[in-house]
Amino acid sequence: MDTPANVEPDFPLARLTTVRAGGPADLFARPASDAELVELLSWAAGEEIDIGVVGSGSNLLISDDGFRGLVLKLDGDLASVEREGTRVVCGGGARLPSATAKVARWGLTGLEFGINIPGTVGGAVRMNANAYGGELGRVLEWVDVCTAAGAERREPDQLGFAYRRSNLKPGEVVSRASFQLAEGDVDEIKATLAGMRDQRREAQPSGIKTFGSTFKNPDDDERAGGRTAGQLLEAAGCRGLQVGGARFSDKHANFVENAGDATTADVLALMADGRRRVHERFGVVLEPEVQLLGDVSWPDGWELDTA
Numbered sequence: 001m002d003t004p005a006n007v008e009p010d011f012p013l014a015r016l017t018t019v020r021a022g023g024p025a026d027l028f029a030r031p032a033s034d035a036e037l038v039e040l041l042s043w044a045a046g047e048e049i050d051i052g053v054v055g056s057g058s059n060l061l062i063s064d065d066g067f068r069g070l071v072l073k074l075d076g077d078l079a080s081v082e083r084e085g086t087r088v089v090c091g092g093g094a095r096l097p098s099a100t101a102k103v104a105r106w107g108l109t110g111l112e113f114g115i116n117i118p119g120t121v122g123g124a125v126r127m128n129a130n131a132y133g134g135e136l137g138r139v140l141e142w143v144d145v146c147t148a149a150g151a152e153r154r155e156p157d158q159l160g161f162a163y164r165r166s167n168l169k170p171g172e173v174v175s176r177a178s179f180q181l182a183e184g185d186v187d188e189i190k191a192t193l194a195g196m197r198d199q200r201r202e203a204q205p206s207g208i209k210t211f212g213s214t215f216k217n218p219d220d221d222e223r224a225g226g227r228t229a230g231q232l233l234e235a236a237g238c239r240g241l242q243v244g245g246a247r248f249s250d251k252h253a254n255f256v257e258n259a260g261d262a263t264t265a266d267v268l269a270l271m272a273d274g275r276r277r278v279h280e281r282f283g284v285v286l287e288p289e290v291q292l293l294g295d296v297s298w299p300d301g302w303e304l305d306t307a
């Protein structure tokens with residue numbers, strides 16, 4: 001196999017995630033343009049190599065054994081933020097909080113919800129990220145999706161958005177997204193952002209190694225009684241619970257914290273324990289929000305007897 005010059009072997013991935021856990025990728029590249037991205041995707045397809053994409057790694061848990069394939073992290077042109085009037089076009093690798101701050105300085109409103117989502121634009125589209133009732137789909141105009149076959153433009157109603165979900169498949173990479181925003185008052189927008197930052201500081205731990213929400217909020221309202229995943233975990237006694245180096249945060253029970261040198265196996269064991277406790281206490285089956293990369297095996301006890 002002839003590996004392209006821009007592909008690095010055996011690349012450590014833990015430092016590309018906010019929880020700082022997991023093993024290396026067999027192959028890794030940082031494409032900086034659509035052409036380079038499509039070239040890599042089509043090379044990998046020809047060689048039957050699996051594709052993984054890492055944005056800011058802020059909702060990502062990588063197997064301790066790493067990933068047997070090519071991991072891509074978008075860079076250069078694919079991480080830019082550009083304005084065309086009230087439209088803002090971002091590379092899939094642009095960081096959402098810095099794009100939000102830049103857009104605020106331009107006096108454009110509509111992207112404020114992104115200030116506290118520490119992911120990339122591509123990761124936000126893939127995950128249908130949301131905060132404070134601001135919906136990505138409300139301002140998103142189109143996305144360019146690259147595959148081995150080339151780039152294709154898709155509208156929001158083609159993306160299958162649901163709670164923390166889209167229909168993007170592995171090997172489909174969001175290279176660019178366009179947001180249709182509105183003109184607003186710079187000071188008002190900045191004040192909104194400051195308020196959102198304060199609200200977040202009160203509700204969530206800061207300065208910890210975490211991938212944010214571990215489990216999705218349940219849709220089983222009858223059993224969950226309208227409670228969030230965090231409230232259920234807390235009521236089931238999970239706050240501060242620790243397995244190896246992984247701990248449910250003291251401040252927010254749905255946040256797993258790497259308290260030292262947590263392995264992914266520690267995180268998975270902790271998740272299984274929390275899920276079991278919530279099921280035993282409330283009969284609710286929590287499903288992970290965090291995305292998995294690589295060959296991840298759940299520990300014994302993950303499967304619950306739901307009969």
Ligand SMILES: Cc1cc2nc3c(=O)[nH]c(=O)nc-3n(C[C@H](O)[C@H](O)[C@H](O)COP(=O)(O)OP(=O)(O)OC[C@H]3O[C@@H](n4cnc5c(N)ncnc54)[C@H](O)[C@@H]3O)c2cc1C
Nearest residue numbers: 055056057058059092119120122123124129130131174212
């Ligand atoms: C402290 C903290 C607070 C958070 N708060 C929120 C919140 O309020 N609301 C919210 O919704 N989320 C929140 N999150 C979770 C996370 O930030 C979001 O899910 C974010 O959208 C993930 O983006 P990312 O770039 O980090 O993606 P990653 O974690 O790197 O990847 C997540 C998934 O997206 C895929 N992906 C990444 N980039 C692309 C791309 N360009 N094309 C195709 N697929 C791609 C990956 O392959 C993976 O499957 C929080 C996380 C943390 C750590």
